[in-house]
Amino acid sequence: MQGKCPDHSVLQHALRAVPQVSDESTVFQARGEDGGRRRSVLALAKGQLVSLSYRARVAALLGDSPLTSEAVITEVRDLLSHGEEALAFDTMCSWIYEDALPLTRQYHARLVALATEMGTPTSVQRLDELLVD
Incomplete structure (x- = not known):
């Protein structure tokens, strides 16, 4: 391992x-x-x-995310600390989309991979609209 x-x-x-x-x-x-x-x-x-x-991977994605709102970051961390990995991931993705934050292809691929693995593909729907070259 x-x-x-x-x-x-x-x-x-x-x-x-x-x-x-x-x-x-x-x-x-x-x-x-x-x-x-x-x-x-x-x-x-x-x-x-x-x-x-999942918790570690969502936390890593949060650390690498374009999110800047301390309130949102704190909310995602709180959800993770309570074992709500899927909800934390969905919340993070929702705020990225809501704030129209630009995503690199590499970061987007990491989001999609984790969403697929966690069985939450709707979390990353439409995030491809935020891709930058």
Whole structure:
């Protein structure tokens, strides 16, 4: 996993936060021993990892975004801190569109990729209108 995931330190932290899990190899090698307890930990850890990965990626996009309104940035961060990754992402994209902020093709591609992965394609609808060369 190391070297392939930009959020490796965030994921490592998440793994340590899950009861009975000390490192990623414990999670990914769990085979359901101990009456299924480890299987439950695996499912819980995977869910947390996906959520934390989305959280880290939305936070990175927010940091790179053209948004300048501190109120909007704070709102998106608050949503992230409450585990509302999809809503935070949608809010960020909505404000980018509402304020007609210019987007580079690279940044737009990152938004579209995350929207697709999160299953929220409507979040990025019409953002292509804001592309600059």
